[in-house]
Amino acid sequence: ETGVTQTPRHLVMGMTNKKSLKCEQHLGHNAMYWYKQSAKKPLELMFVYNFKEQTENNSVPSRFSPECPNSSHLFLHLHTLQPEDSALYLCASSPGERDDEQYFGPGTRLTVT
Amino acid sequence: LAKTTQPISMDSYEGQEVNITCSHNNIATNDYITWYQQFPSQGPRFIIQGYKTKVTNEVASLFIPADRKSSTLSLPRVSLSDTAVYYCLVGDNSNDYKLSFGAGTTVTVRA
Numbered sequence: 001e002t003g004v005t006q007t008p009r010h011l012v013m014g015m016t017n018k019k020s021l022k023c024e025q026h027l028g029h030n031a032m033y034w035y036k037q038s039a040k041k042p043l044e045l046m047f048v049y050n051f052k053e054q055t056e057n058n059s060v061p062s063r064f065s066p067e068c069p070n071s072s073h074l075f076l077h078l079h080t081l082q083p084e085d086s087a088l089y090l091c092a093s094s095p096g097e098r099d100d101e102q103y104f105g106p107g108t109r110l111t112v113t
Numbered sequence: 114l115a116k117t118t119q120p121i122s123m124d125s126y127e128g129q130e131v132n133i134t135c136s137h138n139n140i141a142t143n144d145y146i147t148w149y150q151q152f153p154s155q156g157p158r159f160i161i162q163g164y165k166t167k168v169t170n171e172v173a174s175l176f177i178p179a180d181r182k183s184s185t186l187s188l189p190r191v192s193l194s195d196t197a198v199y200y201c202l203v204g205d206n207s208n209d210y211k212l213s214f215g216a217g218t219t220v221t222v223r224a
Contacts, residue, residue, distance in 0.1 A: 002156065002158070003121060004156070005181065041135065041216075042116075042208055042213075042214050042216045043157070043201075043214040043217075045212065045213075045214075056211070069118065077140025089155050090157075092156070096205070098144070098212070099144060099145040099147065101147070101159040101162070101220070102149075102157075103159075104155075104158065105156050106154070106156055107154075107155075
């Protein structure tokens, strides 16, 4: 256990569905991250939040919409996804400085049909 | 965009030392170099971090030359449980100083 939990662990959704991924950290950290991990590709940083404010958006399509209501919770809202969006979505948290160790959750395995 | 590069895979046997080199020609001046380990169906886990020269902890050593354009993760006396994917993470000053993971090196340890 890393102190970062993600739900659901697995998700299958159609291209017209709307779903949300949830991440919660119990570490008292100030920064939270969303990553996408596709087969045979490096980890891709999608979004960064620091003290609930989005500080980084790496050209992610608008069909992915993050939400950070407080420093402990992070959501990724999904709508009208494409099959190529199928991947492992990882959440991480860190104390807040750029080089701080990141603690990762187990990920949500998303399949878009 | 210049990014970090690592070997795709490495094979080893139990008890051997494994050295994985990551090239990061455009590392941001003030950034640390961090290595993570990932097992199947799990998120990455921090192994070690350094800025220059050598860092050692209970699981690994990290060697960083003076120019910091590369780093080498050293795993001493590996066991079967060290079979995993290993990633380096650095800031890339050719990509707006954004933190960038390498593609990962799959290390397979055999008995």
